[in-house]
């Protein structure tokens with residue numbers, strides 16, 4: 001059975017590995033190959049070590065199966081005065097997609113969030129957009145993707161992303177107990 005728990009500093013390397021694997025599978029085209037293939041392991045390793053060492057105002061939820069990491073959701077509380085908490089990252093291990101794990105991770109991200117909830121999804125990532133729409137997300141504005149670490153060479157041109165948002169994210173948390181992932 002899939003287990004969900006809050007991440008701590010000791011999880012940084014495993015989280016970075018899953019995040020990078022998912023980026024390389026799903027962000028290619030928008031992110032530059034050289035960044036994805038050569039630089040992202042170090043970039044994500046440092047980012048997650050820093051994030052999980054100081055977790056103030058955030059929560060990272062992990063999904064595990066037989067002790068193996070199969071998903072992650074990172075939420076930043078009070079990120080925006082209008083839209084509320086930001087789901088900054090949501091990734092499910094590729095072979096475990098479409099088994100309800102993303103739904104439960106999104107529910108964990110929404111738990112104890114008294115504000116709205118929102119996120120940004122790449123324009124090319126139509127599969128994730130279908131997921132957010134299936135979970136009741138509303139499509140908002142479109143903007144250019146901010147380059148990782150503010151380095152524009154890490155992007156291919158000027159890819160765009162869409163905001164998805166939930167003004168009342170309590171509705172998402174219902175799925176935690178709806179069925180077993």
Ligand SMILES: CC(C)(COP(=O)(O)OP(=O)(O)OC[C@H]1O[C@@H](n2cnc3c(N)ncnc32)[C@H](O)[C@@H]1OP(=O)(O)O)[C@@H](O)C(=O)NCCC(=O)NCCS
Nearest residue numbers: 090091092097098099100101102103121127128130131134
């Ligand atoms: C997007 C993602 C988090 C969704 O998680 P998931 O565990 O695969 O999704 P779920 O199984 O909970 O899906 C719930 C519902 O969403 C919809 N959905 C999910 N994936 C879909 C897809 N590829 N195409 C169409 N609809 C989809 C379906 O209605 C699905 O219900 P169903 O399987 O009973 O038809 C996951 O697929 C993932 O990690 N993708 C790669 C990384 C990524 O794109 N992350 C988002 C970055 S913004």
